[in-house]
Amino acid sequence: MTKLQKNVWKASIAIALALSVCPVSNAMHIMEGFLPPALCIAWGVVCLPFLVKGLINLKKIFAENRRAVTLVAMAGAYVFVLSALKIPSVTGSCSHMTGTGFSAILFGPSVTSILGIIVLVFQAILLAHGGLTTLGANTFSMAIAGPLLTYGIFGLCKKLKVNKNVSIFLAAALGDLFTYCVTSVQLAIAYPSANGGVAASALEFLGVFAPTQLPLAVIEGILTVLIMMAMESYARPELKAIGYGR
Amino acid sequence: MSRIREELLKTRDLSFAYEDKTVLQSINVTIYRGERIAVMGPNGAGKSTFFLNLNGVLTPGQGEIFLEGRKLEKKAFHELYKKVGFVFQDADSQIIASNVRAEISFGPMNLGLTKAEVQRRVEAALDYMDLQELKDRAPQYLSGGEKKRVSIADILAMESELLIFDEPMAALDPVNANLVEQIIDRLHTDGKTLLIATHDVDFAYRFADRLLVFSEGALLADGPPEEIFQKQEVLEKAHLKKPAVMQVWEALTDKESLQTDFAPRTIDQLTAYLSQTVK
Amino acid sequence: MKIDYYAYHSGMTKWNAGFKVLLAVGTLLMVIIFNRVRISLFAILVMSGLTLIAGRLPIRTYAHYLTIPFAFMLLSSVMIAVDFAGTPKGDFNFSLCFFYVCVTRQGIATAAQVLLKAFAGMSALYMMAFSTPMGEFICVLQNLHLPGLLVELMHLIYRYIFILLETAERMQTAAKVRLGYGSLRQGFRTFAGIAGNLFILSMQKAERYYDALAARGYDGKLEFLREQRPVSAGQLAGAAAYIAAIIILGRFTR
Structure with a gap:
């Protein structure tokens, strides 16, 4: 290796180490300007049917009970705030929950898709996480794919009569992992590897984000369980009212 | 004052239940134009529910409501918000827009007015509450007192004759509490009819010309404050104390046997009287 | 949530919100559609200039916010530049036990291009976010x-x-x-x-x-009075010149 090569190598190891101790990414928002226009549009189009379904469902909910408007809005604000709260950690770093898994378990995937896209717009504008051109891609990974898997796993576990806390953990953690896999694939489609194409590139992205995303998924799972437990100890009737635990 | 008492709003046998739990039990109240009414009673006695019924947010299970002597159809109840304004206790729960001007416009917009009229009312409310300088501010960057003023302006812009305040001084510092009291006095001078829920007996005594006392969903007492504050059983049942000025006055009239029709309502009136008579 | 605070206190708060949104989104689109280094640089220059000079945002605050997506950016760009292969195919190759980490000049160029594009995107988004109260955006x-x-x-x-x-x-x-x-x-x-x-x-x-x-009479429709803020002729002319410059940079230069 030349001197330059060695230095580059050392620097990248150092950066990788630094980042794995300090997971700074708020889940994985693809940032503004990162995707080519065709993909921005394509991911937006993929999201559309889910969002339309979400809107139709919400309309139905509001038609039945108009008072649900503030309830749903409050839930959306809660998801945003949950994702903005700093998770306490030993390294003093700044990691966050996605909160959409929590929302999927409580409100179901279609309401979550609408809350999710609104929260993503706010995150882009108020917190500089993500962006407007990448909104479609981020919505698909965080507000649709992840929550759908979470919801599916939670339902499956219920059918299989798995312990409730275990199901919540699995649902939230796997949903989070799935979001990160989808994001990696999205990035790989945009930037395929010269030698191995999209698949190789996806593996690369999965690999490089794994040190931050794997622990975060576990943390998301643990915290979602703890929050549910805390909530149940505070108020069961409220939870019943929004249709959880029946 | 010799004017004829004009009836503004009247309830007859108004009852309200929330999921089998009776919250209000046949309430009969007639509110006259220009009155200053203090509404008292412990939390959970039904005051807030009563207000929400008067304002059309909740629809009573039973009973009738009369507006200016006219009996209202049940389906017209929800339009009461046009005549009855309600300032919530917690300004944060009332404010929804992202700047002061838009916030104040929300009520008038719902009244179906022209844009020019909405604009005029918003400007007037901004002036009345001295909020012109804050009109482009976001609620999240206002102080507690400022938010309170915005929440009052919200309702003023709807130009309703009857204004309901739910514990307007709660959670305010003394400076702002004082300010709100001045605003309330000004509203009375400007001809508004006021209905104010409060736990502060001293405020109720100096402000009100009529007292409504609620207890366990029923109207326990309705009359002039100087009479009701004398009724021991009412005070006990509603967990109320006698106003300080009244206690002092009674102590004085007992000892000094001051025989007079005059009874001070405020500290100022009391001290003025004392400095004149007691040397 | 500091961005929100600045949005109400920017020198550009009183500008027409639609104009700002259009300018930001237009820039975003042009940057990703043209996908050219010089356009990204030009957009960064103009958007940052607006935010710092017209918006009077403190430069240190701005710099801080530009570093927020840093980790994502760095890792992703490294991944775009780097490739793994069984044989040393790149211009620079590092041997790990069974395979090579290859970096091609082309890869580095792509990564740099993507990075600049992302920065340009951020600068456009920030121009809007730091000057437009959310209510007006909605x-x-x-x-x-x-x-x-x-x-x-x-x-x-x-x-x-x-x-x-x-x-x-x-x-x-x-x-x-x-x-x-x-x-x-x-x-x-x-x-x-x-x-x-x-x-x-x-x-x-x-x-x-x-x-x-x-x-207050809510019956399923949330409506507020909106401030009318006309776009000035100068702003329009500036925007037109800016867009023309980008198109010239993208189309007629090589």
């Missing part, structure tokens, strides 16, 4: 005829976010005072306790908030 969406339900939820959610944040902060302070974040385990418990309590609280508040809406 009204722009309303003018674009987005579904009313969506716009209404955005209005309410934006307002409620601050109420919940304030409550959460108060709870966190209280927890800190009681040393609720001692160990990691305890920290997680405290965090979850706050989050759980906050949720219950938010659901309870929602009930009262609906009453307050209804008390």
